[in-house]
Amino acid sequence: MKLEDVILVSVDDHVIEPRGAFDRHMPEKYKGHQPKVENLKGRDVWVFDGEATGYMGLNSVVGRPKEEYGMEPLGYEQMRQGTWDVKARVDDMNANGVLGSVCFPTFPGFAGQRFQMSKDKKLSLAAIQAYNDWHLHDWSNAAPGRFIPLMLIPWWDGKAAADEVVRMARQGVHAVSFSDNPALHGYPSIHDPHWEPFWKACSDNKVMICCHIGTGVKPEHASDLSPIDAWITSMPMSISNSAADWLWAPMWKKYPDLRMTLSESGIGWIPYLLERADFTHRHHHAWTNSNFNGLKPSDVFRKHIMSCFIEDEFGLKNLDAIGEDMVAFETDYPHSDCTWPESAETFWSQCQGLTDEQINKITHLNVMREYSYDPFSILGRENCTVGALRKLAEHVDTSPALGMGGAAPKRDPSKPVTSGDINRMFSEADANTAL
Amino acid sequence: MKLEDVILVSVDDHVIEPRGAFDRHMPEKYKGHQPKVENLKGRDVWVFDGEATGYMGLNSVVGRPKEEYGMEPLGYEQMRQGTWDVKARVDDMNANGVLGSVCFPTFPGFAGQRFQMSKDKKLSLAAIQAYNDWHLHDWSNAAPGRFIPLMLIPWWDGKAAADEVVRMARQGVHAVSFSDNPALHGYPSIHDPHWEPFWKACSDNKVMICCHIGTGVKPEHASDLSPIDAWITSMPMSISNSAADWLWAPMWKKYPDLRMTLSESGIGWIPYLLERADFTHRHHHAWTNSNFNGLKPSDVFRKHIMSCFIEDEFGLKNLDAIGEDMVAFETDYPHSDCTWPESAETFWSQCQGLTDEQINKITHLNVMREYSYDPFSILGRENCTVGALRKLAEHVDTSPALGMGGAAPKRDPSKPVTSGDINRMFSEADANTAL
Numbered sequence: 001m002k003l004e005d006v007i008l009v010s011v012d013d014h015v016i017e018p019r020g021a022f023d024r025h026m027p028e029k030y031k032g033h034q035p036k037v038e039n040l041k042g043r044d045v046w047v048f049d050g051e052a053t054g055y056m057g058l059n060s061v062v063g064r065p066k067e068e069y070g071m072e073p074l075g076y077e078q079m080r081q082g083t084w085d086v087k088a089r090v091d092d093m094n095a096n097g098v099l100g101s102v103c104f105p106t107f108p109g110f111a112g113q114r115f116q117m118s119k120d121k122k123l124s125l126a127a128i129q130a131y132n133d134w135h136l137h138d139w140s141n142a143a144p145g146r147f148i149p150l151m152l153i154p155w156w157d158g159k160a161a162a163d164e165v166v167r168m169a170r171q172g173v174h175a176v177s178f179s180d181n182p183a184l185h186g187y188p189s190i191h192d193p194h195w196e197p198f199w200k201a202c203s204d205n206k207v208m209i210c211c212h213i214g215t216g217v218k219p220e221h222a223s224d225l226s227p228i229d230a231w232i233t234s235m236p237m238s239i240s241n242s243a244a245d246w247l248w249a250p251m252w253k254k255y256p257d258l259r260m261t262l263s264e265s266g267i268g269w270i271p272y273l274l275e276r277a278d279f280t281h282r283h284h285h286a287w288t289n290s291n292f293n294g295l296k297p298s299d300v301f302r303k304h305i306m307s308c309f310i311e312d313e314f315g316l317k318n319l320d321a322i323g324e325d326m327v328a329f330e331t332d333y334p335h336s337d338c339t340w341p342e343s344a345e346t347f348w349s350q351c352q353g354l355t356d357e358q359i360n361k362i363t364h365l366n367v368m369r370e371y372s373y374d375p376f377s378i379l380g381r382e383n384c385t386v387g388a389l390r391k392l393a394e395h396v397d398t399s400p401a402l403g404m405g406g407a408a409p410k411r412d413p414s415k416p417v418t419s420g421d422i423n424r425m426f427s428e429a430d431a432n433t434a435l
Numbered sequence: 436m437k438l439e440d441v442i443l444v445s446v447d448d449h450v451i452e453p454r455g456a457f458d459r460h461m462p463e464k465y466k467g468h469q470p471k472v473e474n475l476k477g478r479d480v481w482v483f484d485g486e487a488t489g490y491m492g493l494n495s496v497v498g499r500p501k502e503e504y505g506m507e508p509l510g511y512e513q514m515r516q517g518t519w520d521v522k523a524r525v526d527d528m529n530a531n532g533v534l535g536s537v538c539f540p541t542f543p544g545f546a547g548q549r550f551q552m553s554k555d556k557k558l559s560l561a562a563i564q565a566y567n568d569w570h571l572h573d574w575s576n577a578a579p580g581r582f583i584p585l586m587l588i589p590w591w592d593g594k595a596a597a598d599e600v601v602r603m604a605r606q607g608v609h610a611v612s613f614s615d616n617p618a619l620h621g622y623p624s625i626h627d628p629h630w631e632p633f634w635k636a637c638s639d640n641k642v643m644i645c646c647h648i649g650t651g652v653k654p655e656h657a658s659d660l661s662p663i664d665a666w667i668t669s670m671p672m673s674i675s676n677s678a679a680d681w682l683w684a685p686m687w688k689k690y691p692d693l694r695m696t697l698s699e700s701g702i703g704w705i706p707y708l709l710e711r712a713d714f715t716h717r718h719h720h721a722w723t724n725s726n727f728n729g730l731k732p733s734d735v736f737r738k739h740i741m742s743c744f745i746e747d748e749f750g751l752k753n754l755d756a757i758g759e760d761m762v763a764f765e766t767d768y769p770h771s772d773c774t775w776p777e778s779a780e781t782f783w784s785q786c787q788g789l790t791d792e793q794i795n796k797i798t799h800l801n802v803m804r805e806y807s808y809d810p811f812s813i814l815g816r817e818n819c820t821v822g823a824l825r826k827l828a829e830h831v832d833t834s835p836a837l838g839m840g841g842a843a844p845k846r847d848p849s850k851p852v853t854s855g856d857i858n859r860m861f862s863e864a865d866a867n868t869a870l
Contacts, residue, residue, distance in 0.1 A: 066721035181657055189658030191853075220652070222616055222680035223624030229725045233679040233712045233732075237672065237704070244668040245657035248851075268710060269672070271749045272703030277668045279746055284771065286501035287844075288852045290664045297668075311714055314706045314756060321749060336719065409722075416683075417723045418626075 001356045003348045004387025009100035009364040009373070010343075011148075011308050012212065012263045012330035015139060016060055016084040016106050017046070017131075019076070025130035025137075033123060034130060035107065040433045044075035046107040047435065048127065049118045053107055054429035057083070060106070062092075062334030065400040069336050070409045070417075070425075083334045086142040093146065094393035097344035097386030098331060099364070100375055102148045103139065104177055104212055104263070105131065111177045111215035112152035113185060121156060128152045132168055145378035148371050149173045150210060155187045158194045162201035169205035174372035176202065178209050180242035180262070181216025190249045203255035208306075208371050211246075212263040213239045224420030231419055232337075236266035240273055243305070247277055247297045248290065252304050259370050261306040264332060267315035270307055270322045274298035302326060306370060310337055313350045319358060326370075327362045341398040344386045436791045438783045439822025444535040444799040444808070445778075446583075446743050447647065447698045447765035450574060451495055451519040451541050452481070452566075454511065460565035460572075468558060469565060470542065475868045479510035481542040482870065483562065484553045488542055489864035492518070495541070497527075497769030500835040504771050505844045505852075505860075518769045521577040528581065529828035532779035532821030533766060534799070535810055537583045538574065539612055539647055539698070540566065546612045546650035547587035548620060556591055563587045567603055580813035583806050584608045585645065590622045593629045597636035604640035609807035611637065613644050615677035615697070616651025625684045638690035643741075643806050646681075647698040648674045659855030666854055667772075671701035675708055678740070682712055682732045683725065687739050694805050696741040699767060702750035705742055705757045709733035737761060741805060745772055748785045754793060761805075762797045776833040779821045 022034035063080035082092035140147035183189035277297035302323035457469035498515035517527035575582035618624035712732035
């Protein structure tokens with residue numbers, strides 16, 4: 001296989017909701033109450049239900065020179081257009097050689113946490129549904145075959161969650177973004193019967209449950225003085241606590257077709273987790289009463305739980321210890337870990353020990369099967385390769401700084417950027433934009 | 436090599452302090468104020484500075500039938516004698532084929548956290564020093580060549596910490612138990628100049644800094660309803676957050692001879708962490724200002740940071756990706772992960788891809804070098820092997836339940852034991868033994 005023949009589908013990217021995303025999808029009753037962008041003290045912020053979200057773009061730094069990376073985008077003009085404009089996004093995907101993409105929300109939180117916290121549950125449900133409708137019709141369907149649409153659900157009512165799954169699945173949406181640990185947000189844990197209708201709806205409608213890092217377990221800052229690099233390093237693995245929790249959760253026995261993805265998890269640590277889980281079951285089940293009906297926790301993982309990688313040479317070298325049928329590729333566009341516009345080359349440099357069949361599985365076949373995604377019938381397989389897509393992108397300017405405006409942070413290059421620096425920046429932004 | 440020729444040194448075991456451990460080591464001024472065991476409502480508890488520690492043994496379940504595992508030991512009579520009696524401990528080490536052992540404290544917390552929380556700092560320092568003197572003279576020196584003594588230090592004063600390191604190093608102690616993240620206990624973070632005298636003292640005196648899981652970052656219970664197995668599974672890896680923090684900490688540049696151990700870390704996840712750390716440095720240093728003087732974070736790890744394993748087939752298979760010079764063996768006696776009395780066989784079944792040189796390094800040579808431990812000059816190398824030690828243990832009864840008394844927990848075998856069950860047990864014990 002050559003690089004230009006690879007077909008890349010990414011299960012973890014992010015969309016910055018454009019201004020006005022909710023305007024035409026909010027029901028008549030709530031017109032005027034939809035989430036909207038306001039400019040507060042020079043900063044574009046989303047306002048909903050009387051509260052402002054201080055940071056709109058988080059680390060949406062794709063296309064900047066690396067010296068300017070950080071959490072600073074203050075508004076739309078300081079982000080690359082592909083972060084929020086769907087046509088520019090497709091251009092950027094083409095330039096990166098990427099066919100398909102799962103795009104997580106930004107302002108609502110990766111799993112719609114923002115909408116779970118409001119007191120007005122009817123308004124919140126309307127906003128969730130408006131989000132889902134925008135995401136499907138205005139974002140994903142603007143470029144048929146190029147996106148795997150992703151829905152949000154209400155957490156406070158298992159039946160309402162199931163209803164939303166059914167409503168969206170009927171329109172072809174087969175992925176839902178969900179917290180890796182709702183108990184940490186004050187909602188019932190994944191072991192609670194509260195979620196039973198949700199599991200059933202996902203299983204019945206073949207909907208993939210996508211749990212992005214940071215939606216439950218928080219990647220912790222070790223201390224204020226810790227260089228931010230330490231936090232970046234341990235961030236993906238922070239989901240290992242939840243991965244273990246899902247391994248022992250009760251829904252897999254009842255719903256053999258149910259699937260989840262650990263989104264932005266990395267993969268190189270998974271073999272250790274699986275061995276440790278199997279050890280735990282073998283060594284401790286006599287007193288913990290754990291019971292896998294003769295199977296092992298690693299069997300549950302390999303059947304039900306997908307993991308994904310941006311760069312992960314060690315994980316790819318040990319693909320057999322993870323399971324080649326449930327690993328997927330991601331680019332994390334437009335966040336700072338993204339290797340755009342060279343994600344294809346990065347992957348290619350790490351997959352040289354794999355067979356063509358393994359490469360096809362982890363780049364697209366696993367995702368097409370598990371996310372019910374069929375781009376070939378729309379676009380033709382020959383038009384889906386890295387080589388074919390890049391031909392469409394010859395007009396795309398990928399040089400650094402394009403469209404960034406003047407948001408470059410000023411930093412003293414002799415001092416490490418610390419967790420405290422980043423946390424203070426967030427606190428100041430929240431204080432500055434409090435309504 | 437044959438199993439009987441292997442020489443096993445464990446860098447992570449635990450001692451239950453025997454009744455009266457502090458009595459003869461507390462200075463005259465504080466006689467009567469030393470930590471002591473009292474029996475409260477049928478439970479042996481340690482009392483110090485007006486507060487009782489509800490659980491004395493945690494999961495000190497070695498020697499019990501597995502059905503009876505848990506956190507329940509209520510007193511000395513319900514634990515195997517080897518947990519607290521040094522002669523019985525050596526018998527149990529012999530039966531397990533283990534030559535040498537680093538024993539972490541129990542009642543003081545693995546890193547002496549209990550002593551950092553008291554208001555009376557002079558009394559606390561006296562208790563720390565009494566602990567160190569007991570641990571060296573009464574525990575370790577009771578069996579020359581069989582223990583690697585481990586000291587505690589005061590955290591509230593960097594100079595006092597350094598002084599205690601020097602005092603104990605002069606008596607031959609070359610390991611100190613320290614928190615993997617003191618900032619989480621309200622003390623300065625490892626990036627703070629507060630610790631400068633401590634780093635210097637450890638480097639000057641070749642003292643290994645041992646950071647046991649649970650002494651800083653807490654392995655989190657995902658939810659009350661989560662089976663306790665999930666917590667057990669992700670527990671060792673919980674230290675990965677701190678491992679990343681130490682990678683970016685400032686002391687390595689200044690003290691090339693300084694070393695630390697991630698105690699009870701497991702090793703199979705380390706290659707992922709190192710690759711991720713190197714990616715973070717390469718991909719982000721332009722804005723985070725991280726600087727390794729041309730080296731990589733993984734170089735720092737392989738030189739300065741030791742990790743260890745109980746069972747870890749995947750890690751041992753990938754020893755080259757971790758670094759064979761800084762990996763060590765552990766048994767975790769007497770905790771529930773321990774495979775006593777078959778730890779030697781467990782290791783042997785997992786090391787078959789390794790060379791004799793590699794086996795010798797990870798079973799004892801690395802530890803002898805980095806912990807300044809020289810059992811051969813005392814005992815003769817030929818008397819240190821699994822085969823030789825087991826010959827000394829023919830009288831040791833290793834059959835389950837020996838000496839356990841009637842502490843078996845009553846559990847419904849149809850229900851999983853949850854995090855909530857375990858946490859409630861601790862809360863009740865604390866409430867029942869409040870002074």
